[in-house]
Every structure is written in structure tokens, then in C-alpha cells.
Amino acid sequence: MTLRHLRIFVKVCETGSVTLAGEELFIAQPSVSLAISELESYYGIKLFDRISRRLQITESGKFFLQYATHITGLFDEMEKGLKNIDATGTIRIGSSVTIGNHLLPGYIKAFREIYPEIRIEAVVDNSDRIEEHVLKNRLDFALVEGSVHSEYITGKRFMDDDLVVICSKDHILAGRDSVSPRELSSMDLLLRERGSAGRETLEGIFSAFGFEVRPTFESISTQAIVRAIEAGLGVSFLPYLLVKEDIEKGMVRMLKLEGASFERHFSIIHHKNKFITPGMQAFMDLCK
Incomplete structure (x- = not known):
């Protein structure tokens, strides 16, 4: 099992198609199918059900996807960090609407005053979609209201609202x-x-x-x-x-x-497999 296998698996999940995954990765369809078969054989599990020519991810596949997404994401972050060791870093933060309207701008301003070299990219959306972005490693962490629904996400309460x-x-x-x-x-x-x-x-x-x-x-x-x-x-x-x-x-x-x-509780959430950099932790510490 290699990083290449994980990338192929993640792309098949994202596209829902072996053919589309091959096109986006510039890999022939038989090679994509072979990589999935090798993963299934290596771990002794079934990652997809093939129903009416459509791929349906299994429960084992969903479990595997959480780790594959973050393993590939962590590797990409490592490469980017090593190649740009002196360059400005980026933190991707998500927020639910209430927090995005009233708290997040102040947090970002305070953070920039202390860490002007770190770029902040923020997304404000409803809590469900923000949680989905965290699960898929599109966001490093997020500030949300209410409860989270995934066992793969961990959270820490930082404020309350009525x-x-x-x-x-x-x-x-x-x-x-x-x-x-x-x-x-x-x-x-x-x-x-x-x-x-x-x-x-x-x-x-x-x-x-x-x-x-x-x-x-x-x-x-x-x-x-x-x-x-x-x-x-x-x-x-x-x-x-x-x-x-x-x-x-x-x-x-x-x-x-x-x-x-x-x-209601406001919480800072991130994927339980997410590597929290010192910059991310510094932003989290500002939220109170």
C-alpha cells in the first residue's frame, strides 16, 4: 500500500467514478481499478459496492476515507512546508454564520497583528457544510455553534450564546x-x-x-x-x-x-487526525 493508492482511492470517492478519477489523475482506468483492488486485497475489506454500474462506498470505505484524506493532506502540507520553509504560511478557517458575522473578523484582525506573515483564508457557511469541509480536510479547523455529528471530529467549547x-x-x-x-x-x-x-x-x-x-x-x-x-x-x-x-x-x-x-455552545472543531501547527494553535488560543 502506497501514497499513490491512497490518492487514487480519495479521488474515486470525490468523483464517484473510476473513469473520472483516472481522467483527473491522468491515469488509465484499468490502473485505477487495479489500485482499488489492491487496497481491498491488502486490507481484506470491500471499499465499494458495485450496484447498477455505480460505485457505493461501504462503511469500511467511509472509515478508510477519513484516514486516507488526512494522510494525503498531511503529506501535501509537509511538502509545501519544506519547499516554502521561509514563505508565508496559510491557515484555512471555517465558521458558522453567527460566529462569522460577529466574532471571526475580530479574531482574524487580532491574529494578523501578532502574526502578519501568516495568511488566513476563511469560509463562512452553515454548520453542517462547515463540518463537511473539516471532514474532507478542506479546512484546518472551524468555529461552529451547536453540536457536531461525526465521530471523527473533536471539539473544544469556547463561548456560549442563547x-x-x-x-x-x-x-x-x-x-x-x-x-x-x-x-x-x-x-x-x-x-x-x-x-x-x-x-x-x-x-x-x-x-x-x-x-x-x-x-x-x-x-x-x-x-x-x-x-x-x-x-x-x-x-x-x-x-x-x-x-x-x-x-x-x-x-x-x-x-x-x-x-x-x-x-448553545460555540466550539472550535477539527478532524481528530489533523496535525495542529503552532500557528493554528495560536489562533485557537485567541478565541475566547
Whole structure:
């Protein structure tokens, strides 16, 4: 088993095709097939099921992919570091939307003041997609809200935030301090997209009460939701940090959702096989 075998396997997983993997690696299709067969024979496992001429990765294959991705990635990082030992390094950081809007810019600014020679590349997306990027080694680490879903990811809590209900200042709930899940379920809901941490939390709450989340307005933009709420289109359930300024300006009203405290944890996450460089650790240490 060689690094070449791992690269071929990872590329087949990325493309979903032996033919496409061969084209991207400039390797003949029989050589790609042979490399996969040799891996399966060497480890005594089946990496793919061949169903209706399509490759379906097996559970053993998914396990193997986590290590293969990071072994090849670590080798590439080593080569890049050795060839550019005096050059500027790069740290790839991911962030969920709440953290990306309110915390990440400040962290990056503070880091650049201390380490101006290190380049920061940042991606802001919903928590599910950020987690996927970490798993595939497209990001070195990430700052996310809520819980992670993969056993291959490790996380460390660094801050907390609350989820709150917001409505317009003219809404029937505007004069109240709280609302029950049952009442909320009967109202027009304006929510973030599926995969966002706040949406996932509300779906869990409604599911526990036997309600279904059916938004009348859905957006990846929190500001679009806030503007729609100001226009009286409904209510929402959002992270306090995202709507703090709008609440303080009196543009929207805040309520608590009855039944529990909806405090969320912000965490620094990375793949458990990821090698954390001193630069990465220095950035993580700034997050508090």
C-alpha cells in the first residue's frame, strides 16, 4: 500500500467514478481499478459496492476515507512546508454564520497583528457544510455553534450564546416576555435554512412536542429574516448575537421560548487526525 493508492482511492470517492478519477489523475482506468483492488486485497475489506454500474462506498470505505484524506493532506502540507520553509504560511478557517458575522473578523484582525506573515483564508457557511469541509480536510479547523455529528471530529467549547424568539414591535406577541412551543408552532415562522444550528435546535424542540417545523419564509440571510419580521411577516427563532443590535435599536422584540433554556455552545472543531501547527494553535488560543 502506497501514497499513490491512497490518492487514487480519495479521488474515486470525490468523483464517484473510476473513469473520472483516472481522467483527473491522468491515469488509465484499468490502473485505477487495479489500485482499488489492491487496497481491498491488502486490507481484506470491500471499499465499494458495485450496484447498477455505480460505485457505493461501504462503511469500511467511509472509515478508510477519513484516514486516507488526512494522510494525503498531511503529506501535501509537509511538502509545501519544506519547499516554502521561509514563505508565508496559510491557515484555512471555517465558521458558522453567527460566529462569522460577529466574532471571526475580530479574531482574524487580532491574529494578523501578532502574526502578519501568516495568511488566513476563511469560509463562512452553515454548520453542517462547515463540518463537511473539516471532514474532507478542506479546512484546518472551524468555529461552529451547536453540536457536531461525526465521530471523527473533536471539539473544544469556547463561548456560549442563547437562542431567542423575535417578532415585530407591532406583533401580537410584542408585549409579552415568553411564548410556548405550541403557540409558536401555530404562527408564521421565518427561519434559516436546513443545516443551520438554530433551525436544527427548533426542529428538535418541535419534534419533542409532536409539532412539525413548516416555515413560511426561509433564507440563508439572517438580515433578510429580520427585515421580513420588521415588515410583520411572522416570527423567528435566532441566535441572540445575530439580532442583538436590532433588539437594542428597538427594531424587533425579543421573547423567551418557554420550557427550557436554549443556551448553545460555540466550539472550535477539527478532524481528530489533523496535525495542529503552532500557528493554528495560536489562533485557537485567541478565541475566547
